[in-house]
Amino acid sequence: MGKFAVIAVLLSALLFGGGIWYAQTHGYYAPVEGPVTLVLAAPDGGLTALPAQGVAAIASASSPLGFRACFRHDLDLAALGADIPVEPRPAAAPTIAPGWFDCFDAEQIGALLADGRATAYTAYPNAAYGVDRIVALTGDGRGWAWHELNDCGRKAYDGTPVGEACPDRETYEPLSEGSL
Template structure:
């Protein structure tokens, strides 16, 4: 009988710990980014190295103070890919990072596949928005656009 109590306690403790870890990773630290906030202003770096605001509509975003890599944004832009390509710095090796499941507008796997196939193009939003972290923007031909933070070469060393 005593062994059953110990085993039950271990199983219950593992279950509670698992639920707590899931909650902390998916919900606890994230907060929504208000469209009118300074965080919601998406910028792009032009070929001259200047950073300027991008035209963005219907912004939805999440961020967290616990990590500079937790920013995700979804929006629409009237800017064309041709204009963007001629004016702004393309981002080499964009790698969208997976966000919380409840933030359904940002699908990192699909976005990554589309970037690899050329169905979307990535641009440098801001270099070192946090030390060692760049903000990247990907745009589709229909104007759908996504933003995220990813480690740059200085952090990867």
């Protein structure tokens, strides 16, 4: 009887742990089917299309922060800021993607950003309420995108009044693209 109870508890723990692992690494993420919006945001609010090829993207139905994308580009990075009005986003930090989405390695992207071989930019402000889409670009044509909380998002989710600079949450329309 005691052995049966121990086996039942261990089997239950193993199944429960496996369910949590699957939910965190596969269950909440799905490939984005259809076009993915990859643009560069100008300080004045304008958007410039990012010439991206070979886009692979995933998103989470449970959180707007679950978006990740990898792509190639043929953009001349010297034109950024001069011909194309954008500003670097120096504090951008990519978040970890599920292991099966192997084109997005947050540690490698973070290292490229830290040593200056990649530069991050705001791609689309408020892609979801309080969440900006960020892109990181390298001179050799690689690019990645992810979502980060912006000032409005940090305030909204910690309970601080958001203020006039943030969009009205009641009438806000999030970026809609592809399907999960």
